[in-house]
Amino acid sequence: MFRTLRLDAVLIQAVIAGALSFAHLHDLAAAAGQDGWKAWAYPVSVDLLLVAAWRRMRMDAENRDAWLWFAIALIASLGANIATAGLLDLHNVPAWLRILVAGWPALAFLGGTLLAHAPTPELATPHLEPLEQPHIEPAPDLTVERVPEPAPELPPVEPAPEEVQPEPAPTTAAVPVPPALLDHARKIADAHRVQTGAPIDAATLRSRLGVPAALADSIALQLA
Secondary structure, three states: OOOOOOOOHHHHHHHHHHHHHHHHHHHHHHHOOOOOHHHHHHHHHHHHHHHHHHHHHHHOOOOHHHHHHHHHHHHHHHHHHHHHHHHOOOOOOOHHHHHHHHHHHHHHHHHHHHHHOOOOOOOOOOOOOOOOOOOOOOOOOOOOOOOOOOOOOOOOOOOOOOOOOOOOOOOHHHOOOOHHHHHHHHHHHHHHHHHHOOOOOHHHHHHHHOOOHHHHHHHHHHHO
8 A cells, every 4th residue: 555645845845955965065075086976975974974973862862972973974064065155166175175075984984883883871770769668566565364274073973884785887788779870880790700700899899880888898799
């Protein structure tokens, strides 16, 4: 999906100003003896140094080197614009200006290298002050008086109990077995007898069926 190109007055003004400054730098470099492609490279070098210094200033406003190189590039661009305004004879450029133009590449290379390798400022983390713990006063010492325990009462003397006959232990057959569970257990017992030749015991039934021991004993008695 194509984006609609919208003309902006500020953008048009920036393009016109950049083109004029570019042409002035080219004319000054050509007048100082830099002919051919070298004359076109000078305005590119000045403008790139200007943009690099501006970006570094936006990232780190406290960077004095970025401000210095921005001022140097701005003076170079502004000086070329003023020099080509008729105040300087471009057909008879003074020697000091030729020296400045010839030494500009080394100066721009130094500035660009320093700006590119300048450390990026780290984001400052907010300092969190430790929370003050509320002062808790210690509880006063409390003395708890224990109530004396009453003397233990002697148990009353009871007559010797008569001999009670122990009741017979309930047989496991008293545990009711559901018919469906009994049929299932009978199938397991028949399969066990076929495999081993011996009747199945209560422990094996308990592990096979997963039932309590009393229920397994009751099933084994009914299958016997």
